[in-house]
Amino acid sequence: LFAKRAEFMLGVVALKHLPPADRVEVSFAGRSNVGKSSLLNALVGQNGLARTSNTPGRTQEVNFFEIGAKDEDGLYLSDLPGYGYAKVSRSLVKEWTKLLKSYLRGRPNLRRAFVLVDSRHGIKDSDREIMTMMDECAVSYQIVLTKMDKIKKAEQEKVVAKTQADVRKNVAAHPEVLLTSSTKGDGIAELRATIADMVYG
Ligand code: GTP
Numbered sequence: 001l002f003a004k005r006a007e008f009m010l011g012v013v014a015l016k017h018l019p020p021a022d023r024v025e026v027s028f029a030g031r032s033n034v035g036k037s038s039l040l041n042a043l044v045g046q047n048g049l050a051r052t053s054n055t056p057g058r059t060q061e062v063n064f065f066e067i068g069a070k071d072e073d074g075l076y077l078s079d080l081p082g083y084g085y086a087k088v089s090r091s092l093v094k095e096w097t098k099l100l101k102s103y104l105r106g107r108p109n110l111r112r113a114f115v116l117v118d119s120r121h122g123i124k125d126s127d128r129e130i131m132t133m134m135d136e137c138a139v140s141y142q143i144v145l146t147k148m149d150k151i152k153k154a155e156q157e158k159v160v161a162k163t164q165a166d167v168r169k170n171v172a173a174h175p176e177v178l179l180t181s182s183t184k185g186d187g188i189a190e191l192r193a194t195i196a197d198m199v200y201g
């Protein structure tokens with residue numbers, strides 16, 4: 001699926017501009033700088049596809065990518081704006097919460113949201129808020145721990161176990177937590193397989 005074709009499609013600031021809901025869609029959510037765009041690039045094996053940066057809050061729109069075929073055999077990937085960034089104004093946060101809520105409520109083809117969490121920091125309050133929103137909107141989500149290359153081998157299993165325990169009570173959370181590194185490539189094949197299952201499974 002990912003080897004076939006991956007293209008940036010459009011950036012959306014308002015819901016009326018969403019692409020038609022004609023194929024499976026998965027979404028990447030997470031705090032600013034957690035590594036959403038990097039993970040997306042690792043998935044498709046194209047480094048420049050989604051813009052990455054050291055400046056938090058870089059991705060301001062919902063960016064859509066088309067993967068594979070241009071019909072129901074293909075996939076939409078959406079890269080959501082990062083949250084939890086202190087320097088963003090109140091009014092912008094309000095706008096973005098509104099956009100996100102209506103996106104989560106009104107997107108019938110959204111199969112799963114991947115909530116990315118930095119493996120060094122674990123789940124934060126702002127992640128909890130997003131997960132609660134997804135629970136309420138009945139959107140299934142799965143935690144993906146990022147930047148595992150930054151923690152020691154001995155820590156890795158513990159972080160996964162702790163994160164799994166942390167989301168056990170969230171109704172819409174997938175019980176399995178994935179551990180990834182976009183720079184080293186760990187966990188990328190598993191994530192690809194998980195997504196491909198949703199399209200072909
Ligand atoms: P926003 O769009 O601002 O919300 O950020 P983002 O979540 O898209 O993060 P992005 O992919 O731009 O990555 C942020 C920083 O983390 C960049 O400097 C990346 O190079 C770095 N980074 C991302 N993934 C990894 C990883 O797996 N390992 C390491 N060591 N660094 C990573």
Ligand code: MG
Pocket residue numbers: 036037038051052058059079
């Ligand atoms: Mg980004």
